[in-house]
Every structure is written in structure tokens, then in C-alpha cells.
Amino acid sequence: AKMERYTAVEIKHGRVAMIATIGYVMPEVFRFPGCEDFANGLGALSSIPFEGWVQLVGFVGFHEVFVKPRAGGMGNYDFGFGTELIDGISDEELERRQTVERNNGRLAMIGIMGLMVQDGMYGNPIQSLKVNGFWGPPVDFIIKDISMCVGPGPVPLCATKRAGSRIARTALRAEPPKMSPAVPF
Secondary structure (H helix, E strand, C coil), X not given: CHHHHHHXXXXXXXXXXXXXXXXXXHHHCCCCCCCCCCCCHHHHHHHCCHHHHHHHXXXXXXHHHHCCCCCCCCCCCCCCCCHHHCCCCCHHHHHHHHHHHHHHHHHHHHHHHHHHHHHHHHCCHHHHHHHHCCCXXXXXXXXXXXXXXXXXXXXXXXXXXXXXXXXXXXXXXXXXXXXXXXXXX
């Protein structure tokens, strides 16, 4: 009974984490009318008004109290949503799909924690990708100290930002060191 409870909790947390990960990225692409001023990521915690928190707590509380697993379902995690997608499939395929869902949920739990930690330490990671590119300013100090990347002047040759380009950073291939003509081989 305890393992069944752990399984249900893992699946539930995985589903919430998958939705949260999408919710971290989506405000950069689309916002509902009237929500343009809300911050996203951890900044949303301080920008949601009191009425919004009441709605969130009410919705989650309603779901916890009134939405129950369906009778005759596969477990405590089966609420009957999307069950038409698994009607008529083999037991092996059902097990594969459940394994895929659990693995994706585990990955999403780690992913949302990483996004939240990065947001808390350095600012919103999605906005940082748009502004600074994949490498971003926190690792510029590493790039400038690589001997193959040091170019003429203060500008590094590896992962440089080209002026007027949509691409934030471009990794360049370093030239192999040229041999002295005095070396016989």
C-alpha cells in the first residue's frame, strides 16, 4: 500500500512538474490578455495579486477534495482523463507509455528545480537565453582565459558575439598551432 502511494505521488508530482516547466517557458511566447504585467518564473510569486492567490488555492483545493480516481482505474493516479487513448492497446504498449510518462515526469521535476535555482541565483533563465545566448555573461570569464581563444585585443575568438546578428554567440573553430619551419617533421 505504501509503494502504491509513492507511485501515485511520483506520477502526480511529475505531471505538475511537466506543466510547470511548460509554464516557465510559455509566458515568453504568449500571455493572456490582462496578464501582460505579471512577471514570470519566481517573479510571479510577488506580482500575482491577492485575488489571484485565492483563485489558485481554491482551484488546487477543489481538485484535491473533489477529483477522485475513477472506479476500476489503473491506480490512484488514474482520473479518467485521456483514457480513450489507451483503449485497445497491448499490455506491453501500456507499460511502455506509463514508463515514458514517469521518466518524463522525473526529468521535468529536475528541470523545473534547475530553472527555479537559476532564476533565484542569476535571474530568469529564459530571458537570459534571449538576451545573452546560450553561454551568457556568467561564463565569459572562462572563455576569455582559454589560450586558443585569445585573439588580438580584448575580444576573444571563441564564442564571439557578432554585431547586428540574431545569433547571440557563435563558436569558432580554433586554428591548430603552426609548427616552426625548423622542426624536421
